[in-house]
Amino acid sequence: MSGRLRSVALHLLLVVAACFAAAPLLWMVSASLMHAGEANTSPPPLLPRDPTLEHYRALFSSLSLGRYLLNSLVIAVGGTLLGVLITSMAGYAFAKLRFRGRETVFRGLLAGMVIPGQVAMLPMFLLLRELGLINTLFGAMIPVLAPIYGIFLVRQYAQSIPDDLLDAARIDGAGEFLIFRAVVLPTIAPVLATLGVFTFLSAWNDFMWPLIVLSDDARYTLPVALANLAGEHVLDVELMMGGAVVTVLPVFLAFLFLQRYYIQGIMAGSVKG
Amino acid sequence: MSSVTARAEARAGWAFVTPGLVLIGVFFAIPVLGAFLLSFTDFDIYSIGDPASTRFVGLDNYVDLFRRPLFWTALRNTLYFVVVGGPLTAVASLVAALLVNSKLVRFRPFFRSAFFAPWVTTLVAVALVWRYIYHPQYGPLNLLLGLVGIGPIDWLGSTTWAMPAIIVLSVWKNFGYNMLIFLAGLQSIPEELYEAAKLDGAGAWHRFRHVTLPMLGPTFVFVGVVTMIASFQIFSEPYVMTQGGPLKSTTTLVLFMYEEGFRWWRLGIAAAIAVVLFLLTLAGTLLQLRLRRDRS
Numbered sequence: 001m002s003g004r005l006r007s008v009a010l011h012l013l014l015v016v017a018a019c020f021a022a023a024p025l026l027w028m029v030s031a032s033l034m035h036a037g038e039a040n041t042s043p044p045p046l047l048p049r050d051p052t053l054e055h056y057r058a059l060f061s062s063l064s065l066g067r068y069l070l071n072s073l074v075i076a077v078g079g080t081l082l083g084v085l086i087t088s089m090a091g092y093a094f095a096k097l098r099f100r101g102r103e104t105v106f107r108g109l110l111a112g113m114v115i116p117g118q119v120a121m122l123p124m125f126l127l128l129r130e131l132g133l134i135n136t137l138f139g140a141m142i143p144v145l146a147p148i149y150g151i152f153l154v155r156q157y158a159q160s161i162p163d164d165l166l167d168a169a170r171i172d173g174a175g176e177f178l179i180f181r182a183v184v185l186p187t188i189a190p191v192l193a194t195l196g197v198f199t200f201l202s203a204w205n206d207f208m209w210p211l212i213v214l215s216d217d218a219r220y221t222l223p224v225a226l227a228n229l230a231g232e233h234v235l236d237v238e239l240m241m242g243g244a245v246v247t248v249l250p251v252f253l254a255f256l257f258l259q260r261y262y263i264q265g266i267m268a269g270s271v272k273g
Numbered sequence: 274m275s276s277v278t279a280r281a282e283a284r285a286g287w288a289f290v291t292p293g294l295v296l297i298g299v300f301f302a303i304p305v306l307g308a309f310l311l312s313f314t315d316f317d318i319y320s321i322g323d324p325a326s327t328r329f330v331g332l333d334n335y336v337d338l339f340r341r342p343l344f345w346t347a348l349r350n351t352l353y354f355v356v357v358g359g360p361l362t363a364v365a366s367l368v369a370a371l372l373v374n375s376k377l378v379r380f381r382p383f384f385r386s387a388f389f390a391p392w393v394t395t396l397v398a399v400a401l402v403w404r405y406i407y408h409p410q411y412g413p414l415n416l417l418l419g420l421v422g423i424g425p426i427d428w429l430g431s432t433t434w435a436m437p438a439i440i441v442l443s444v445w446k447n448f449g450y451n452m453l454i455f456l457a458g459l460q461s462i463p464e465e466l467y468e469a470a471k472l473d474g475a476g477a478w479h480r481f482r483h484v485t486l487p488m489l490g491p492t493f494v495f496v497g498v499v500t501m502i503a504s505f506q507i508f509s510e511p512y513v514m515t516q517g518g519p520l521k522s523t524t525t526l527v528l529f530m531y532e533e534g535f536r537w538w539r540l541g542i543a544a545a546i547a548v549v550l551f552l553l554t555l556a557g558t559l560l561q562l563r564l565r566r567d568r569s
Contacts, residue, residue, distance in 0.1 A: 022387055227396050
């Protein structure tokens with residue numbers, strides 16, 4: 001095959017694959033702008049005949065999607081801030097601070113990575129009940145507060161901090177916490193951005209744990225509320241697509257603006273892992 | 274370095290890891306141990322009101338579980354998803370990575386982002402989109418298939434097609450993530466290897482078979498382990514799209530666990546399912562690590 005022909009064939013394949021990836025998302029947006037019942041016609045229309053925002057209005061007025069959006073934001077933003085702080089301290093200490101038992105503890109954590117999170121969920125529910133954390137946004141945040149993969153990711157990155165840099169600060173009389181804040185944090189900022197983006201994503205998209213821990217519908221996150229809505233409004237396709245757009249949009253925007261952090265993080269984690 | 278600063282450093286080390294370790298200990302390690310303990314008890318809805326009424330029942334929950342046809346159905350469905358969905362995702366990701374990585378490609382970042390986009394979306398939301406795509410009467414999929422003469426299929430309403438439909442959704446959702454991992458693997462292969470193979474007269478297929486594939490070995494293991502662990506945990510897809518039906522044909526282990534535990538409040542039995550899930554994941558991981566060692 002000539003080079004030109006091969007190039008055309010390659011790009012044709014790429015375009016088909018890109019359509020496969022993007023079509024469901026584009027259609028979701030398109031259907032959310034259709035009038036009620038319009039998507040349920042045969043053949044299904046690709047574009048709204050007369051675009052309308054009525055479903056978004058209904059979602060935010062009578063179906064209180066704004067509240068769920070707020071819950072989701074509190075859980076994802078709060079979980080991310082706390083999670084990144086806790087994880088970066090631990091990851092740095094495992095990489096750079098010499099203390100007895102460090103390797104043993106770290107190996108223990110790594111071994112824990114093969115245990116699926118769901119194994120812990122039943123006792124965790126009982127525990128949170130005892131602690132009075134059922135139906136609280138903090139309870140829903142717990143899985144992202146100290147992710148082991150995050151500690152691993154930060155540790156990998158922090159290992160490249162030169163010891164001399166830390167020792168020089170110690171000789172100048174800086175305390176360990178000051179060193180962490182003034183020297184370490186700026187150095188590992190890129191990996192913290194990656195970690196933050198991932199933590200936000202997993203907190204925002206999580207479904208099973210919030211479904212278990214949040215039973216009061218005033219506390220629902222967007223995915224839980226959406227699943228609930230889908231059960232009650234099976235036939236209102238356009239309305240549900242509106243809800244789906246609202247749920248996906250924040251993570252999608254985060255992806256568009258921060259994609260280099262995603263991509264770096266995934267590629268770095270895999271090569272070293 | 275003096276011993277005073279060394280001691281200060283060690284103290285700081287423990288202080289820095291403590292918040293993380295406490296959280297992991299309280300909200301992960303103890304609950305995992307708790308799951309094992311719970312699986313040997315008859316903890317149920319009465320125990321929630323009065324924990325003292327819980328009794329130790331030995332292996333009864335496991336015996337009970339292995340006698341229930343639904344357990345074997347859920348296990349079979351989960352393995353179906355793992356064994357078919359996992360390799361399909363891996364192949365789709367590898368093909369996407371090879372296409373994107375080609376030297377001829379223009380607009381590489383655009384295609385890379387387009388393929389990756391589904392992975393960042395919220396599963397519950399896109400599962401609803403796919404539920405519509407699969408709609409027997411109005412769904413775009415049947416419309417497309419109708420053009421080539423394939424007659425309307427009730428994807429999610431059929432015991433044959435519901436699980437494949439869920440697998441296609443999950444391939445769509447996940448292939449972009451693994452594509453990035455394969456891309457990282459491809460880019461770490463030294464260019465000289467290809468040059469040398471070319472000098473030896475190896476064609477494109479030969480270079481792929483004898484340079485690319487062997488060099489991607491560790492990447493395959495990584496993708497395999499990560500995909501498998503995630504696949505064993507499949508829950509949201511059937512929960513949103515089929516509620517485990519029709520006729521339990523998409524009830525997975527975790528969905529079964531959820532229903533036993535949080536719908537019927539039989540936490541003892543549900544914990545036994547969690548333990549089975551753990552053992553399966555562990556066995557799968559060890560097997561893949563073993564394969565990696567045997568090869569190298």
